[in-house]
Amino acid sequence: MIASLHPISHGAVRPAILTALVLALSAAPLAGAVAASSTSSGNCTYPQSGSVSLALSSGASSVLNGYMIDVAVLDANNAASAGTQPVMVDTGSTGLALPSGKVPASVWKASTQTTQIAYSSSGNYYAGKNVKAAIALPLSGGGYTNTTPVDIIATSCHCQVTSNLPTSTATVDPNNCASYEGTAPVNGKTGTSLANCAKVSDGFGMIGVGFDRGTSPTTTNNPFLNVPAAAHAGYVFTQQGIDIGLTQANANGFQTVQLTQVSPQPTTGGTVWNGATGCITLKDSKGTALGAPLCGSTLVDTGLDYMFMAFADSARPAGSVDTVTVNVPQPGGGTKPVKETIVTPGLTMELTVAGTTLNPTLTAQLNPPKVVLPLDQSQATWIEPSNGNFINTGRHWLSKVDYLFDQSCGQIGFKQLSQ
Numbered sequence: 001m002i003a004s005l006h007p008i009s010h011g012a013v014r015p016a017i018l019t020a021l022v023l024a025l026s027a028a029p030l031a032g033a034v035a036a037s038s039t040s041s042g043n044c045t046y047p048q049s050g051s052v053s054l055a056l057s058s059g060a061s062s063v064l065n066g067y068m069i070d071v072a073v074l075d076a077n078n079a080a081s082a083g084t085q086p087v088m089v090d091t092g093s094t095g096l097a098l099p100s101g102k103v104p105a106s107v108w109k110a111s112t113q114t115t116q117i118a119y120s121s122s123g124n125y126y127a128g129k130n131v132k133a134a135i136a137l138p139l140s141g142g143g144y145t146n147t148t149p150v151d152i153i154a155t156s157c158h159c160q161v162t163s164n165l166p167t168s169t170a171t172v173d174p175n176n177c178a179s180y181e182g183t184a185p186v187n188g189k190t191g192t193s194l195a196n197c198a199k200v201s202d203g204f205g206m207i208g209v210g211f212d213r214g215t216s217p218t219t220t221n222n223p224f225l226n227v228p229a230a231a232h233a234g235y236v237f238t239q240q241g242i243d244i245g246l247t248q249a250n251a252n253g254f255q256t257v258q259l260t261q262v263s264p265q266p267t268t269g270g271t272v273w274n275g276a277t278g279c280i281t282l283k284d285s286k287g288t289a290l291g292a293p294l295c296g297s298t299l300v301d302t303g304l305d306y307m308f309m310a311f312a313d314s315a316r317p318a319g320s321v322d323t324v325t326v327n328v329p330q331p332g333g334g335t336k337p338v339k340e341t342i343v344t345p346g347l348t349m350e351l352t353v354a355g356t357t358l359n360p361t362l363t364a365q366l367n368p369p370k371v372v373l374p375l376d377q378s379q380a381t382w383i384e385p386s387n388g389n390f391i392n393t394g395r396h397w398l399s400k401v402d403y404l405f406d407q408s409c410g411q412i413g414f415k416q417l418s419q
Contacts, residue, residue, distance in 0.1 A: 044256075044406060044408070044409035044411060046232055046246050046247050046248045046251050047231045047232055047247055047248070048247060048248055048249075049231070049247060050229070050230060050231025050232060050245050050247060051229075051230060051231075051243050051244065051245035051246065051247045051249075051250055052137075052139060052145050052227065052229050052230065052243070052244050052245060053139065053140040053141070053241060053242070053243050053244075054069055054137055054138060054139065054140060054241055054242045054243075054244065055069065055070075055138040055139055055140045055141075055142075055241070056068060056069060056241050056242075057069055057070050057086045063239065063395055063396065063398050063399045064305075066088045066089070066302060066303070066305070066395060067088065067089040067237065067241070067242060067302055067395075068086050068087065068088055068089070069086070069087060069089060069137065069138055069207070069242075070084040070085065070086050070087075070138050071084060071085055071087055071096070071098075071135055071136060071137060071138070071205075071207060071223075072084045072085070072102075072135070072136040072144070073085075073098070073102060073103050073104060073107065073131075073133050073134075073135055073136075073152060074104070074133055074134045074135065074136055074146065075104035075106055075107055075133070076106065076107075078134065078146065079104075080104075080136055081104045081105075081106075082101065082102050082103055082104045082105070083102065084102075084136075085098050085099070085102040085205050086203075086205055087205030087206055087207045088205065088206050088207070088302075088303060089207050089209060089242060089302055090206045090207065090208045090209065090210065090301070090302055090303030091208075091209055091210040091237075091299070091300055091301055091302045091303065091403075091405075092208070092210050092213075092299060092301035092302070092303040092304060092392070093117070093119075093206060093208030093210055093213060093303065094208040094209070094210055094211075094213045094221055094222055095117070095150075095151060095152070095153055095208045095221040095222070096135060096150065096152045096153065096206070096207045096208070096221075096223055097117050097126060097152075097153035097155055097204075097205070097206045097207075097208070098152070098153075098154065098155065098204065098205040098206075099154075099155060099156070099200050099201070099202055099204055099205070100128050100129070100154040100155060100156040100174070100200070101202065102154075102205075103131055103133070103152070103154045104133070107131050107132075107133050107154075108129065108131060108154060110131070111129045111130060111131045111132075111154070112129075113129060113130040114127070114128070114129055114130070114172065114174055115127070115128065115129060115130040115153055116128070116153075116185070116186055117153050117155075118161060118185060118188070123160050123161040123162075124158065124160065124161075125158070125159040125160065125161050125185055125194055126153070126155035126157070126158055126159075126200060126204070127155060127156065127157045127158075127159065127172065127174060127177075127180055128153065128154045128155040128156040128157065128174045128200070129154050129156070129174050130151055130152070130153060130154070131151075131152050131154045132149050132150065132151055132152065133149055133150070133152060134146050134147050134148060134149050134150070135147045135150060135152070135223050137223070137227070137244070140241060145227060145229050145244075146227075146228075147223050147226040147227050147228075148226045148228060150220060150221055150222070150223050150226050151220055151221040152221075155200045155204065156174045156175065156177065156199065156200055157174060157177035157180055157197055157198070157199065157200055158177075158197070158198060158199070158200040158201065158204070159177075159180050159181075159185075159194035159195060159196060159197040159198075160194070160195050160196045161185050161188060161189075161192050161193075161194060162192060162193055162194070162195045163191065163192060164192070164193050164195065165191055165193060166182060166183055166184040166192075166193040167182035167193065168181065168182035168183045168193075169183065170183060177197045177198055177199055178197060180194050180197040181194065181195065181197045182194065182195070206303065207223060208221075208222070208303075209222055209223065209224040209225075209235065210222075210299070210301075211272065211273050211275075211405065211407070212262070212272070212273060212274055212275040212297075212299070219233070219269055219270030219407065220269045220270075224244050225270070225407050227244050227245065229244075229245065230244045230245025230246075231245055231247075232245055232246040232247070232406075232408055233245075233246075233406075233407040233408045234246040234404065234405050234406040234407050234408060234409075235404070235405055236250050236251070236402065236403070236404045237302065237398060237402060237403045237404075238402045239398075239399075239402070239417070246404070246406055246408075251404060251406075251413070253415050254402070254404045254413030254414065254415045255355075255356040255357065255358065255413060255414055255415070256355070256356075256404070256406070256411040256412065256413040257276045257353055257354060257355035257356060257411060257412050257413070258355065258410065258411055259273040259274055259275070259276060259410040259411060259412065260273070260274045260410075261273060261274065261410065262274055270407070271407070271410065273407075273410045274297070275297045275298060275299055276297075276298055276353055276354055276355070276412055277295055277296065277297060277298060277353070277354040278295065278296070278297075278298030278351055278352065278353045278354070278391050278393075279293040279294065279295040279351070279352050279354075280293060280294050280295075280309065280349055280350065280351050280391060281293045281294075281349070281350045281352075282317055282320045282343065282347050282348070282349055283347060283348045283349075283350065284319070284347060285346060285347075287348075290317035290318065290319055290320050290347070291317035291318070291320075293352075294309070294311050294315060294316075294317075294389065294391075295389065296309075296310065296311070296385075296388060296389025296390045296391050297388060297389070297390050297391070298351075298353060298390075298391040298392075298393065299390070299391070299392045299393065300393050300395075300397065300398070300403050300412070301392050301393060301394055301395065302395045302398070303395070304392060304394040304395060305394060305395060305396070306379045306380070306381065306394050306396075307379060307380040307381070307391075307392060307393055307394040307396070307397075308380065308381040308382070308383055308392050308394075309343075309380060309381070309382060309383070309390070309391050309392070310383050310384065310385040310386065310388075310389060310390040310391075311382065311385060311389055312384065312385060313382075313384070315389075316382060319344060319347075320343055320344050320347060321341060321342075321343070321344065321382060322341070322342050322343070322344045322345065323339055323340065323341055323342070324339070324340055324342055325337050325338065325339050325340075326338055326340060340381055341381065341382040341383075342379065342380060342381050342382065343379075343380040343381075343382065349380065351391070351393065351397065353412075353414065356414055358401070358414060358416050399417075400416070400417055401414040401415060401416055401417060402414070402415040402417065
């Protein structure tokens, strides 16, 4: 059967903002119980122990290049017979997606469920099989910690979503990438089709650990929420790395925001939470605000090296809109010039999140766009809203704060770093 897909806002490679899709999978109860301890944040309690720290891939920079870890898919004997694969940890999607060659042959052959995932900012479309297996996550002190079996997107083919009408209604086959050429993307935008379909690159890998990615994705396909060694479900991103499992120590000092539950909730698989509301204020070189704050649902997205904001053109403050042409790398090689609407270079931006009193308010100097951005700089792109006002911070805001997500209590948190 073909797994259904649901809209999200996400992207790992820029720019071309398209309708994004994410896998909807069956659900199972969350592993791990919450241990009692002293109150650490609001009405939520954290245990004294029950956390693991992950090792970042060699040479990885947590903010500039993204949080990269080397994972392994395990077979029925808990063996990593297909080896390890570097993947980017992405809070803007849900589910592990990696090349099918990094899935044990026995696990690949056992699955008959085709699936696919598309990334909104790039138009990249990955197709293959949904497989279920445990994952080995690398520990900072050496060795690995295993998850319980989770749903995995094993991708064998890569295509680009184009604005061309479909030319084929053939039945797609994950073992034959040419079969996807000219077909309509599953649950994609009407009038679009797939092109340039070929075997997926061996270097592709995303481990999605986000929330508010649609109502269907649940804890079942989020590897970080299926780690038995983590007593309290959640994680913390810092400048040094990632902790899975919240404790009194690693949750200390965070200002938290209580989230609301998505409605309707899935019948199984754990609670799905809505994103928090954030507001941006743009200021000129003298520190004068250019109009009132712009507010909308806000996503801290470690999968993006830039920022985008979905607000209608009429809502954007006077003097805050500029256009620029950037050369975007193409899957087949070379680049393509693409015109983008950006926040005027030279302005500053303040971001506040409802329920926090960050002091000072997060501020980033906006600069002309670059494909790879310096650590403490941020680029912001305007897009038209398709499902309400929306702010995607990208990962560069994490040069200003540490970030916490608490699945059990439904909270996110921020800890201001020294300026």
